[in-house]
Amino acid sequence: MGVPTSSSTDPATVVGMIEALDLATGHRVLEIGTGTGYSTALMCHYLGEDNVATVEVDAQVAARADAALEAAGFSTWTATGDGLLGHPYRAPYDRVIATCVVRRIPYAWIRQTRPEGIVLGTVGSWPWGTGLAKLTVGDDGTAEGSIVRRASFMQARAQAVAPVAGDLSARTAYADSERRSQMSPLVLEEWMPAFLAQLAAPGVQFVRATGRDGSPLRYLFDPEKESFAEFLVDGENWIVRQGGPVALWDVVERCLVAWQDAGAPEIDSVRLHVTPTSHRYWIDQAPSLRWEHRIA
């Protein structure tokens, strides 16, 4: 079961992320999500305070972190604002690290990183099924790399998804199709299938509920596309009702079947290429597992 019960960040997670940055003396770093200032302090200690800039969206949190950093002896470049814009005033950076989760890597981070520099951030929009992307910026202004491991943090504020709630029966009133599901939707409670579902159907949300008779109910919703899949237990099986212009479960199930057929590769098999207009994800050993999320 991959569903976390808490979104708190432990110091080991932050240290592990900093280790993945491959820092070297003289590097200039931009951090998104100052939080307590703990990770900022570690990087200031290693690189020197002049080489670290950090952006925090929450003014109170930023003020507390600033005071804590000063108390620890670091007068670093702290800024309050939306870190999805990066921090152009100190660019270019050798490293950009985000300790909050983004639906997609903002191109501003890549634009503000030198060629051969690294951008490290967690991608996804669910509380689980998110992955740490490590990208190297190329001379052509695009960035490429892979998902190096599972990772979870709080969602970046400007990209946070409003969870689907309220009258679920109104959302699922009009189904266009109904069939037996090939696999249990409970698979989406596992980390890698959840990650894949978000690649296959970006914008989709997974919702758990209980019917009046106590039976488990599961849903996929894409509020933007007014589409849903509702799963109902039928003995040993699940029935799926789907409605709206996108048959969400058809898309996700097809992806999960292909992933299982390819030997269920782990999250670190996923590659990612980011350009100003798109995010392209793929898995080398499974040619059908590729997705392009276009912005323009």
Ligand SMILES: C[S@@+](CC[C@H](N)C(=O)[O-])C[C@H]1O[C@@H](n2cnc3c(N)ncnc32)[C@H](O)[C@@H]1O
């Ligand atoms: C997990 S905490 C950061 C942990 C931090 N690095 C530490 O060592 O304590 C995530 C932080 O990201 C901040 N955050 C969320 N969205 C943001 C955004 N769009 N820009 C900048 N900071 C953001 C949150 O307010 C929160 O303080």
